[in-house]
Each structure stands twice: as C-alpha cells, then as structure tokens.
Amino acid sequence: MDAHFPHDSDDLGLLARAVANPESPAGRHAASALLGRYRERVYIWCLRYTRDHETALDMAQEVLISAYRNLGSFGERAAFGSWLFSIARNRCLSELRRPALLVDEEADPDARASNRAAPDRELEERLDEEELKALIQRCLDPVEQQALWLRCFEKMPVEEITALLGITEASGARGVLQRARRKLKAAIAEGDS
C-alpha cells in the first residue's frame, strides 16, 4: 500500500498557508515545512561558493531566514524554488570578491607573480560588461564562454565549474579558463594594434 499527499508536496500550497495566517500554528508549520524542503539545497549552494562548512551554514541561515521574513513579498511569482535561488545567489555574490576576467590567481597560479596583472585589470576596466560579453561571444566556444562567465560574474570556484559543466579534460575548468583568457588577450591585443 502506498499513499501520497500531493497537497502537502506543493510549494505554493504551503506558501499560501504560511502567508495566509503567519502567526497561527498551521501557518508556522507550513513555513517550516516549505523552508525545510530547501534547507539542504541552500546549504550545498552556499558551500559551493565558500568551501567552508561553518561559513556556508552562516550564509544558508541568513538566506533561509531572509526568505521566511519576506514570504509575504513572494506575490504572484510562479515558483518558490527560483525565488529562493535568487536570494541565495545574491547573498553568495555579495559575499565574494569578483575575480578578474583576464587575470585569475586561483585559476592560473602563474598569474600570482605576474607584472602584467595591473595592465590587464586596467584594460578590463576600460570595457564595460556589454563589450566583454560581445568579445566573449565572438572569441570563445560555448564551454569556454560559460566557464568564464560562471567564474567571473557568478563568482563560482573553479572546481565547482568543472563539476557543473561536466568538463572531463584532465585540468578541468582551470585549463578551459586559461585557454579562454589566452584567446581573449590575443583578441584584445589584435584589436589594439
């Protein structure tokens, strides 16, 4: 024998109950059940960025509590998961320093002692995001494009990019990123000359 409770497995149903009567036991139950469903995902998401259990827990707690306090502002959105993802993503992005597009010490250890870092950063700062995107789309293949964007604008650690994109080459996303940067620098140098 088997039983399902489709009404209870519906995020929006739980949300409606949580928002309709937030101070009642039923409303609190619903909010707790709803956030409980995503608790682990938010933690794992934060851990991808921080790679530290305690820091990830702190951030996940902030995300979940922020979501709970703002359940009333969910409004007419279609899905709770995507709303919570936005909150988690913004929280992680605000926590981390944006890696430079052309020089990334984590992805390219040789860049640490490089004197070229300052000119590269300067060059990058001359271009706005739209110009960079056009350059990326023109010069890089789809995997390189996505890897570079995940690294530079989604601030994702290199190992996580390797896993997310299923990169199988031995050096993982690190190799893809180094190749992408070489191509970008060449394209910029060609444009300057």
Place this chain on the structure above:
Amino acid sequence: MTDQCLNPEELAELAAEDPRRAHVEGCPRCQAIMTSFAAFLDPADIPAGADLKDANARLSAALDREIGGAVVRPAPTFWTPFRVRALASVAAVVIVAVGLSLVRPGSKVMTNSEPVLRGMESPVAPFRIDLARLDDGRFQLNWSPVEEATGYRVVIYGEDLGELAGFEVGAAITFSFEAPVGAAFCRVIAFRDGDELMKSEPVYPGAI
C-alpha cells in the same frame, strides 16, 4: 547584461517554447545562470567538506527559533503540555469510570474481549507496530497480523489529536506514506467484519 537578458527567476521559469530562448541559448550570462539554477535545484554532486547531517540539524534549529513555537521539529517529544493535559483528562475519566463500575452490584471485571466503558470505541489492547523511514523520506509501517482481524485502517493524527488522514488498507500488514504537515502520531486499527477489534500503540514519525 543587455536588455534582452533575463533575471534569474525568469530564466528559471522559462518555458521550452518561449521566444526568449533564442537569446538565452547564445548568451553566456543567461546560460551560466540557468546552469547554476539547475545545480541549485538538483545538487547531484555534493561539494567536498559537506556535513549534511550537521547542516540539517543546525539550520532546522535556527528556523525553529526564527519561526517560533509550533513548528515541525526534528525530533518532537510526545509529552507536550497539551498532550499531558489531554492524557491526564482521559486517565481521570477512565479511573473514575472503572471505580464506579467496580462498586456497582453485578459489575464485571474489564477484559479485552468485551467493552466495559460506555463511550469507549474499543477495548484497550494495543498491538505493536514498527515505523521506519524509507530512503526517499517517506515512512513505512509494519505490523504482525492481529488474530481474527479481517482488515486494518491506518490513521494519522495531528497535534490537536484530530484525525489528519485515514487509509483503509484491507488485509495488508504494511503501509507506506508521506507524513502530512502537522502529523504528530499514527496508529493502526484492526477490524473484524467492520467492527473495531483492537488499536495499535501510537508511533511518532517525528521521533525517527
């Protein structure tokens, strides 16, 4: 980011036939966010250093503190003040009723085979049931056949001791279910040709 780029929520909910897909498929920014969202929803590979047990316990406690009193706790105990009062009331009624029946001429001694308290649904003779959590998070009840029983009913009760859900399971002696929100405990009731024969002891999904 261009005017055509979608925000993360729009990207996450983009339908297959949405015309904006043409932009999304060629845009590294939109593609990166969609990849991220897929990984958020379905974290297939767990990052190194993860401690899911600790994370679940601590985040659950933090949410409990934030949301307040009546929430689904990881391991609720049966002896909440409300339940203690409810059980004490039932116990008092039973003691008084038994006492009265014993002092009345011609009164009988209570047995499992015949009801003695007016208003009671069935004699108190709980049988044991086992509750286990399955890998998918659902629960499974198992019990041994009750003598003379022709059918069973599984009942899930809420914290107010009211019935949240009930399932006629025929002669089966196993039953799996997803605990509904607010479930406090469940039990199995054995029937013989439609008449209640015996109740199981209660078991508590939240305690597993």
